[in-house]
Amino acid sequence: MGQRNEGEGNKTAAREYNRDTTEFAKSGQVEGKAREAKQAMEGKDADxxxxxxxxxxxxxxxxxxxxKGGAHKSAE
Structure with a gap:
């Protein structure tokens, strides 16, 4: 099945991203992956x-x- 072009503001991609990031946050892997990232930034590939x-x-x-907190969305 081909991927439908939803244009800017792709709701399907946003929904999948939100689902996947929520699953990862609940997976218990966050601290371990953060340690891996810190080690990578201090290792041979840092530059x-x-x-x-x-x-x-x-x-x-x-x-x-x-x-950045420099402005607030206005209620329209």
């Missing part, structure tokens, strides 16, 4: 990971001001 992060951020339009 490559930081370089990849900088590259990704270079394509960003910046942090969403609503996420």
């Amino acid at each position: 490559a990971m930081r370089k990849a992060e900088r590259e990704g951020k270079s394509h960003s339009h910046g942090e969403d001001r609503l996420l």
Whole structure:
């Protein structure tokens, strides 16, 4: 079955992401994965990971001001 193009605001992808992140949070694996990530950032691949992060951020339009607490969504 082909994937239907839902355009911007893909509700199916959002629903799947929310389901999967909730399952992971409940799985009991969060602390172990956090330790693995910390070790990776301190290990031999740390420079490559930081370089990849900088590259990704270079394509960003910046942090969403609503996420930084600088503004509140208005009730419309």
